[in-house]
Amino acid sequence: MWKIYKTDNMAKLIEEFQFCVESFHLDCTEHLSLSTLGNQMLNAAVRHAEPLGFGHKKLNDLGVTWVFSRLLIQMERYPREFDKYAIRTWIPSVSRYFTNRNFIIQDAEGSPIGYATSVWAMIDLATRQPVDITKLVPEYASAVVPPEEQPQCPVARTNRVRVTAEEPVYTFAPQFFDIDYNGHLNSIRAIEHFLNALPAEELRQHPVHRMEVAYSAEGKYHEPLGIYLSTGAEGEYAMEMRKADGTIACHCKVLL
């Protein structure tokens, strides 16, 4: 078991959140859907950040918000209906403009079934420009778990793959259920669209083993977006989500 750190206000630096796979959290393979898992990871992140003093309500008062820069998730297996699972999360590091957050997904017995790392930036709500985290929220540094005390989070970072496709395999424009309060494409919905662009028969037979998503420009409500796909070695896919002018909104690599 991990040692639990407590700050002055008793918030835990490494915290674990319990979940259960309900029937309508399943995908069509009858395993926990990756989008439900993604949302629960983000819910855990919010719940973890809140008592530490940098939940998004507090950030809102400061005129800033978190934006998702990168997510890398690696799953050995996915829980099934009525399975309990837990998400353990902590902050491994912070620099001026970025902070990381790691996750371990554990089965009912506490054994890891997946790991994830993520990178976040803090942006000014008005200008949408990055702000210096260490300056705006100096106490943030005290929430970082010292390296020697961090759980292992063995996810292999993949290499960026150039996508050479000239035609999109999938096009869409973010709709009401795709967007967040700011009218931008929700990060988990982006993942759903990326996976929707893959051959469904492949996904039905081979669950996503590793997925890396990097968000670079915000997709907007009703803005046409196209997903361009390059297929690598068996079960390996690289994709870019591009705007009409060619700007890359996000790119991702999937290994089934």
Next chain:
Amino acid sequence: MWKIYKTDNMAKLIEEFQFCVESFHLDCTEHLSLSTLGNQMLNAAVRHAEPLGFGHKKLNDLGVTWVFSRLLIQMERYPREFDKYAIRTWIPSVSRYFTNRNFIIQDAEGSPIGYATSVWAMIDLATRQPVDITKLVPEYASAVVPPEEQPQCPVARTNRVRVTAEEPVYTFAPQFFDIDYNGHLNSIRAIEHFLNALPAEELRQHPVHRMEVAYSAEGKYHEPLGIYLSTGAEGEYAMEMRKADGTIACHCKVLL
């Protein structure tokens, strides 16, 4: 408070399930999204049916499954981030080919903030044809709450409105994240697509007050579907989701 009935195996005939609005359960208006609520209602239904002896695992062994025939939901207001809410559910009636299930959505204080009624059929997994519920599962009748003991569920059933539009306002083909195990369009995803077809600015300003959906034919993976819209009095919309040959997969009426 409602009286709680118990059958021999102690399952409750009227049961209440507790939830909390997590950050990534919100829609872009920062209220609990109707699709998250819909999924939680279905999760509550499954959790309620399981100990009563007709959960879908048991039904699977019998070679049958539940299909959603109709859902009518009326919300006075939607909970917000971190709000607790409860879903109370029970079975008000059963006939040979259909059974009903009602829901009350309650705020943290137990006051109703919404109501829903639903109609379900039981179909043979192989033939996809309806089966006689009262014959296949005779004990089902004992799970029906006697009329005089039922909570009120005051949702007004709306009239069927003819949709006269000749061109769809929204087209899609169900993708990986839209489908269930059988490769059919998931009922809650159908609701998302219906609402996506409405003007988002209207939805941002006026939450869905009442929504009635009737499912008649199963939309299939990658099958092109179009949503045809007729606008009624202010805030009133009638829609049909049609297959390429004109067959109606489902229709719905929305009142904002």
